[in-house]
Amino acid sequence: MLETLRRIVQEVNAAPDLSSALSVMVTRVRLSMGTEVCSIYLLDHTINRYVLMATEGLNKEAVGTATLHFSEGLVGQVGMREEPINLDDAPSHPKFRYLQETGEEPFHSFLGVPIIHHRKLLGVIVVQQRDSRRFDQQEEAFLVTISAQLAAVVAHAEATGAIDGIFGGGLGNVTTKFDGVVGCIGVAIGKAFVVYPPAEFKSVPDRAVKNIRKELGAFNDALKKVRMDIRALSEKASLTLPPEEQALFQVYERMLDDNALAGEIRAHVQAGNWVQGALREVVMKHVAAFEAMEDSYLRARASDVKDLGLRILAYLQEAKTLNAPIPDQAIVVGEDITPTIFVDIPRERIAGIVSLHGSSNSHMSIVARSLGIPTVVGVGDFPLSRLEGLNLIVDGHRGEVIIEPNQEVVRQYRAIISEQEELSKELESVTDLPCETLDGHRINMFVNTGLMADVNISLQRGAEGVGLYRTEIPFMVRDRFPSELEQMEIYRQQLEAFYPAPVTMRTLDIGGDKSLPYFPIQEDNPFLGWRGIRVTLDHPEIFLVQIRAMLWASESLDNLRIMLPMVSSVMEIDEAMHLIHRAYLEVLEEGAHVQMPEVGVMIEVPAAVYQIKDFVQQCDFLSVGSNDLTQYLLAVDRNNRRVASLYQAFHPSVLRALKHIIDEAKAEGTPVSICGEMAGDPRSAVLLMAMGYETLSMSATSLLRVKWVLRKISLAAAQELLEQVWKMDNAAVIKSHVDLMLDRAGLGSFIRPTVFQNTPTSEAAAQA
The missing domain is CATH 1.10.274.10 (PtsI, HPr-binding domain)
Structure with missing residues (x-):
């Protein structure tokens, strides 16, 4: 069966278009199962009817014309029940609906299996025979397996436009929403400008x-x-x-x-x-x-x-790169956009970017973030061929793209953009003020950086230091390891820019979803593999060069702090500290005038949560990496859109882990900061402050919003809210409750950076 399935899938994938793929499927399935009929009905969601799209054994003239209502006939029953129906005498079933144009009258045996992709019903595949018999379990299992393979093909064709014309229509004016991965936060509204390659290799x-x-x-x-x-x-x-x-x-x-x-x-x-x-x-x-x-x-x-x-x-071939006129508010869309697009097209014309391929750490995403262009990447099932000139909304906060939004959706997004512009002006009034609650509690506001482009905006928004400098980015944009001198010059720029404020530099953190082109790491499960401190301890020659560069960069400034990522045991801290002290003695012997910097540990894996008392005996401070800690506690890949809804920062287990960390560290007198999305979300920031966190580190774009909200509440009120949260066991309920409390405090417009609460934007888009 496996070999038969493999051959069918190969043939289907090699088909030039959807119609050919469906034709191959019904032909091969009929032959493989030894049945007399195999047919595929696809569900046209615009009219809520099944359409016969391919058949081998029925009247081929019925293809494209024979239809059934969503709830009609045995095909409708299979779809509604979302499970196989296996009958030895289909005509006797009360739901049987005879379609005269198909010529199916002689056939009695019926096996129908739903075609479902990501919980969405796409159609039904059916096999039939003249004999009155039930298909056996092996035959049923084979058809279910075939259906799962076919679902991906149909879903891709439906989304990319290959199904266009089969149902007699295209995108038209129907509002459609597609999910991807956030490349750069922000919202953009404009017209699609599709970038095609100047030539195509397949021709x-x-x-x-x-x-x-x-x-x-x-x-x-x-x-x-x-x-x-x-x-x-x-x-x-x-x-x-x-x-x-x-x-x-x-x-x-x-x-x-x-x-x-x-x-x-x-x-x-x-x-x-x-x-x-x-x-x-x-x-x-x-x-x-x-x-x-x-x-x-x-x-x-x-x-x-x-x-x-x-x-x-x-x-x-003497072709030209770009021929079409570029609209003023262009949403640049392409199959695989590269960073050269930013110089091929004037920056002022690019409102947003959508790439079918790519990831949050691709070159294009990194550059888009440095330029502040709202970007969504990894929108795999996107109708690229039908987009030119259509109206698009790029929601860079939730990783969504909306095609041909209706007037209500556009109105809501424009209102959000206008609100954010007004709020930005209002937020500027707290730039030079301390983050101090109504009852006098002080919170330190640090930023996360990685690009030099982050520095100016961080300083302009009143950052009090750097809680996380991602040193891997200078490594990622090169085709070799940067030298000690090159690293030193880069680190010096960061240290000088924020002097005398502290700058916390995380040692090289690669692996997982971050790798280097010249240092490939290939693993079946990279997030649980060779990453972070594990890599650098295995390569002390890389680690020592980086530490030496940091130390030399801090000469006469002494505002450097070093942080170790992905630590899961005391042994790793001991080994790292040994190398750090060795590098320190080396630079002193070479004439450097530097102080030994504080060394901290990131708490981002569950094992570290339960070793706080042991860790603080070896280091000077702790920093919670909320993004990784959340994904590891919940076993959810935060870059995987299939399980994105399960990544919940307000999950009770996440909140309890964070409280355990701060309690254990405070009992030992060790300072703790927290970085990541939770620190930059005003809602979770309120809970973190109530738990006892006094240093928050976030992106520069979130800093003023968080500061504003914390200045408008008291520590006592935050602690009262936290006590209420401890009684709740559902992340969605916790999040809604925090929103409600902050709304009542008059802070509703400040607690969500373009997250659409109280506006059914996404739902409207999805249902339109």
């Missing part, structure tokens, strides 16, 4: 070369032009992007070296393929290799290689 054939010298000459000319383009883009980028992001273009240039892509392409030409075919061979080989990797960051490198290859192909 390039292999062709025997007639004149190798001529082919290589054409390739060299194209290569030269692409190098010039990359340099021009780099110069333009230098005006808008920080140095770390500009390094990307150096990576692009190195890819074109003879010991990289260019050399391989020349070798293929020498072997007899014309230059376009050689280019396609080499580029697609590397793209496939990257796309097959488990690590999300490495998969993102595939788009870099493909982008370069397409630029070369464009010159070989």
Whole structure:
């Protein structure tokens, strides 16, 4: 059965379009099961009817015309019950509905299985026979398995527009919502500007070369032009992007070296393929290799290689990159948008970005965040071919994209944008004021940084220090490990910018969803694998260079604090402290004048929660990483949209763990800060303050909002609210209760950074 299933899936996936895929499916299933009929009915949600889309054994002229209401017939019963129906005499069933145009009268045996994708009913697959018999369990299991495979194909076709015309309509003016992953927070409203590649590799054939010298000459000319383009883009980028992001273009240039892509392409030409075919061979080989990797960051490198290859192909084919006029408020949409888009298109015209592929830590997402462009990535089932010129809303807070929003949805989003603009002006009044509650309790407001672009906005918003500097970002935008001097210069900029305020630098935190292109980590379960402190302790040569760079950078400033990520045992702290002291003695011997910095530990795995008393004997401070701690406590990958609804910061277990941490640390007299989304959400910030957290570290964009809310309440009121929360056992109830209490305090408009409470925006979009 497995081999049969594998062959069917391969054929279906190789089909050029949906109709062909459905035809292959019914043909192969009928043959494999030895039945007389196999048919597929898809549900047209616009008219709430099933449409016969493919059949082998019934009248083919009925395809596209034979329909059943959602609740009609046995097909309707299968869909409504969302489970298989297996009958030996279908015509005798009270729900049987005979469709004369299909010619199904002679068939008695009936087995129908629903086609469901992510809880959404898409259709029903049916097999029938003349004989009166029930299909056996093995046959039923086979059809259920086939249905699960077919569901993904139909869902993708429905979303990407391949199903267009089959139901006799497109997106039209119907409001549709698609889910993705947040690349950069914010909201944008505009018109879709679809970016297509200048050329397409799949249309390039292999062709025997007639004149190798001529082919290589054409390739060299194209290569030269692409190098010039990359340099021009780099110069333009230098005006808008920080140095770390500009390094990307150096990576692009190195890819074109003879010991990289260019050399391989020349070798293929020498072997007899014309230059376009050689280019396609080499580029697609590397793209496939990257796309097959488990690590999300490495998969993102595939788009870099493909982008370069397409630029070369464009010159070989004398194509132009962008032809269509760019609207003023453009929502740039593409299958796999690369960072070069920010310099191909004027920044002032880009309102938002939507990419079918990509991740929250891809190059494009990193640069989008530094430029403050609302971005949603990983919108896999997106109707790209039908989007040009349509109205879009990019909701960068919840990772949603709304196509052709109705007037009510647009009104709500515009009201939210206007409200946020007004609130931003109001929030500026507290920039230089301390975060002090109505009853005089003081909270320290720190920021999380990673890009130089974060520095100015952090200082402008009154940040009192850096609670988390992500040192991995300078590593991620290079094609090699940065040298000690390079790291020192980057760290020095951060330390000088915030001096004399403390800057907490987290040591290299890679693994999980963060990897380096030149240091691949391939694991089946990367979030529970080799990451954080585990990597750097296994590579002391990397760790020591980074610590030395931090120490040298702090000379004459002495505002450095070092933080260790992903710690799960005292042994890891001991090993790290040994290396840190070794690096400190080395720089002292070399003439540095630095003080030994405080060293802290991040609490972000459940094991650490129950070792607080042991940890504080070895370190100077603790910092709770609320994002990772929440996902590990709840066993939910926060980057996986399939389980995104299960990632709940207000879950009782998360709140109890946070209270345990602060209680244990305070009992030992050790300072504790908390960073991540919980620190930057005014609602959870109120609860954290009530628990006893006195230092919150968040993104600069959240700082003033959190400060405003905490200045408008008393510690006593927050503690009373927390006591009420302890009696609740449901995350949604807790969140709603906190909202209600803050609404009653007149803080409703400040507690949600464009989160749509009291407005049915998403529901309206989904139901429209």
